[in-house]
Amino acid sequence: xxxxLLVEDNDEIRENTAEILEMANYQIAxxxxxxxxxxxxxxxxxxxxxxxxMMPVLDGYGLLHLINKxxxxxxxxxxxxxxxxxxxxxxxxxxxGADDYITKPFTDIELLNAIESRLQKARIQSExxxxxxxxxxxxxxxxxEDALEKLTDSKIMNRYKKKQRVYAEGNxxxxxxxxxxGKIRTYKINELGKELTISLFNAGDFFGYNALLxxxxxxxxxxxxxxxxxxxxxxxxFEILINNxxxxxxxxxxxxxxxxxxxxxxxxxLAYNSLRKRVADAILSLSKKYKKEESADFxxxxxxxxxxxxxxxxxxxxxxxxxxxxxxKLIEAEAGYVKVLNEKKLLDMLN
Amino acid sequence: xxxxLLVEDNDEIRENTAEILEMANYQIAxxxxxxxxxxxxxxxxxxxxxxxxMMPVLDGYGLLHLINKxxxxxxxxxxxxxxxxxxxxxxxxxxxGADDYITKPFTDIELLNAIESRLQKARIQSExxxxxxxxxxxxxxxxxEDALEKLTDSKIMNRYKKKQRVYAEGNxxxxxxxxxxGKIRTYKINELGKELTISLFNAGDFFGYNALLxxxxxxxxxxxxxxxxxxxxxxxxFEILINNxxxxxxxxxxxxxxxxxxxxxxxxxLAYNSLRKRVADAILSLSKKYKKEESADFxxxxxxxxxxxxxxxxxxxxxxxxxxxxxxKLIEAEAGYVKVLNEKKLLDMLN
DNA sequence: CGGCGGTTTGACTCCCGTCAACCAATGTGG
DNA sequence: CCACATTGGTTGACGGGAGTCAAACCGCCG
Numbered sequence: 001x002x003x004x005l006l007v008e009d010n011d012e013i014r015e016n017t018a019e020i021l022e023m024a025n026y027q028i029a030x031x032x033x034x035x036x037x038x039x040x041x042x043x044x045x046x047x048x049x050x051x052x053x054m055m056p057v058l059d060g061y062g063l064l065h066l067i068n069k070x071x072x073x074x075x076x077x078x079x080x081x082x083x084x085x086x087x088x089x090x091x092x093x094x095x096x097g098a099d100d101y102i103t104k105p106f107t108d109i110e111l112l113n114a115i116e117s118r119l120q121k122a123r124i125q126s127e128x129x130x131x132x133x134x135x136x137x138x139x140x141x142x143x144x145e146d147a148l149e150k151l152t153d154s155k156i157m158n159r160y161k162k163k164q165r166v167y168a169e170g171n172x173x174x175x176x177x178x179x180x181x182g183k184i185r186t187y188k189i190n191e192l193g194k195e196l197t198i199s200l201f202n203a204g205d206f207f208g209y210n211a212l213l214x215x216x217x218x219x220x221x222x223x224x225x226x227x228x229x230x231x232x233x234x235x236x237x238f239e240i241l242i243n244n245x246x247x248x249x250x251x252x253x254x255x256x257x258x259x260x261x262x263x264x265x266x267x268x269x270l271a272y273n274s275l276r277k278r279v280a281d282a283i284l285s286l287s288k289k290y291k292k293e294e295s296a297d298f299x300x301x302x303x304x305x306x307x308x309x310x311x312x313x314x315x316x317x318x319x320x321x322x323x324x325x326x327x328x329k330l331i332e333a334e335a336g337y338v339k340v341l342n343e344k345k346l347l348d349m350l351n
Numbered sequence: 352x353x354x355x356l357l358v359e360d361n362d363e364i365r366e367n368t369a370e371i372l373e374m375a376n377y378q379i380a381x382x383x384x385x386x387x388x389x390x391x392x393x394x395x396x397x398x399x400x401x402x403x404x405m406m407p408v409l410d411g412y413g414l415l416h417l418i419n420k421x422x423x424x425x426x427x428x429x430x431x432x433x434x435x436x437x438x439x440x441x442x443x444x445x446x447x448g449a450d451d452y453i454t455k456p457f458t459d460i461e462l463l464n465a466i467e468s469r470l471q472k473a474r475i476q477s478e479x480x481x482x483x484x485x486x487x488x489x490x491x492x493x494x495x496e497d498a499l500e501k502l503t504d505s506k507i508m509n510r511y512k513k514k515q516r517v518y519a520e521g522n523x524x525x526x527x528x529x530x531x532x533g534k535i536r537t538y539k540i541n542e543l544g545k546e547l548t549i550s551l552f553n554a555g556d557f558f559g560y561n562a563l564l565x566x567x568x569x570x571x572x573x574x575x576x577x578x579x580x581x582x583x584x585x586x587x588x589f590e591i592l593i594n595n596x597x598x599x600x601x602x603x604x605x606x607x608x609x610x611x612x613x614x615x616x617x618x619x620x621l622a623y624n625s626l627r628k629r630v631a632d633a634i635l636s637l638s639k640k641y642k643k644e645e646s647a648d649f650x651x652x653x654x655x656x657x658x659x660x661x662x663x664x665x666x667x668x669x670x671x672x673x674x675x676x677x678x679x680k681l682i683e684a685e686a687g688y689v690k691v692l693n694e695k696k697l698l699d700m701l702n
Numbered sequence: 703c704g705g706c707g708g709t710t711t712g713a714c715t716c717c718c719g720t721c722a723a724c725c726a727a728t729g730t731g732g
Numbered sequence: 733c734c735a736c737a738t739t740g741g742t743t744g745a746c747g748g749g750a751g752t753c754a755a756a757c758c759g760c761c762g
Contacts, residue, residue, distance in 0.1 A: 095468050253600065319711085668718055717749095
């Protein structure tokens, strides 16, 4: 049932009006001033508010102001019911966002008509917005339909040399990649030409799926860190698969969710961690990704520049930090490689 | 740009008024009577209609009647602009569903205020309705599943005050959240207690799905930026849905993929951008997320501290940067709010 | 031998984080 | 009702971390 909040300080008018409205089969909540009205509004969430202007404690303008500031209440139709007949008062009320302005004395019919008119209007508004949304959904659906016809079997294998590019930022994705051997990194470049390595991939990883799933262009560049072997899966095949195979969809959902978490963690690191800690993290994440087996100590062959781009710094700064680490016996480092000596201390590195 | 239809038979008033509105940067269509007005309305689909009452051929009431009968046009705000100052005329106009009633003579300010007030109101309506529709769709989907019996009671709605916590890092997720009104942010804290805001959410967004999908604990904390209303969807319901409903799975895959892209972009920013640029980006991302409509300028009420956490810096540094921006006339800022004056320059900010 | 790419070190600068103080507004408790 | 505490915003002074530019070094190959 439609619920109406009536805010009016004069007891007689309030009770009379409430009675009329109840006879018209509305559910009524009442309040005798703006402050009380706001409290009742919060609690009851009426479908419409009728409100006097001149009231003690908090007047009608004040109440309307509060209502408009509240995200939950601001879309409720608001009608002023007042003895203030001056043009200035009327304009002020309307400009503040009231939906109607009824001057006393008024007839029952006027009041009821005004209410119905506003309720009607509110209903139309919400219908309208909802139907726009429906149309979008509809087109969304069509897009996925006719992929079914074009099923072509394509499982190509490619060999890549070191530092070779697989795809570049801005390209349109045509395929999903599966790294069967080697190492891949993806990176972005900012306006000043500085590189940041975003992700590392190892044998057995899929990559390049993000642009496909988001249905957009690549947002990063992928290149090999060393010689690699890559399987290419056609876009259509992948789409059919993910749309029709529950398991595949679940796998990618989980993968994506994990990616998001990882990136969030990286964000926090880059934002506030010292260079020392960022370099330590970079080394550890390489270790985590590429270390062959649990017990053994880890050595990676990587250029200073590449390592710097993982830590988000410059080559020179990275080198200084590596020197520090070397002096502290945390790592062993010579041109072209880094070997982790004390993983625990790296892990506990303070900022 | 906002388009306004002005229907008025008096040439002088029409042209004068149109001129005022054009100066206020609205796009204007005109008509000199109700019939013509209806034709123009159909063709132009204005964002707002201003209309005289007494006109030849078809009067203002007639036009409003036609507009209300037309499904495409009926939700357009409608303002009468008339010499008819009688209470009866006013009531008739409002009862027919007009949104405001301005009597001649009127001042420019009155007219412009009335227009802005109604446009604002219309925006709120559609936002609100669209977000409600989203959730309804979602539950429509749920209903079709065979787990019907379990989830009848699962649509819980919660009210949160400003700065209240929804979930905390490390908690186990029990539900999916849907923000039906208000604003939410998620953030992480590093060992030194520094906060970084990871994501912002607006009415109509889902949040908290990442931990569910990854099948792990929350990796970030979520709290309200202002008073909010949140729908809670039980974990089981969500899991059934996403595992069995192709459309829902696709929706979340796309959402996740987009999240990843966003985070990657943020990574690059945090890694190498100057404080100036990061602050500019923070302001712009707020604008992008919370700006109501295209043309209007954007004001956000946010504490310095919160803004600093979005930019990944300290409150003091943020304040200095804001002062610089203010001196450069890029923004207007006083305690508790920031207003964007020159979006383009903020966007083109160099490092 | 000279050039070249990658690495390392040095010197300098400056951005920005830290600490401290102050102000204004708001709330609070006696 | 006022003194007082508290909170958020702002400004100033200071210093260190890390980026920039330059130069030296080193191994390698033709």
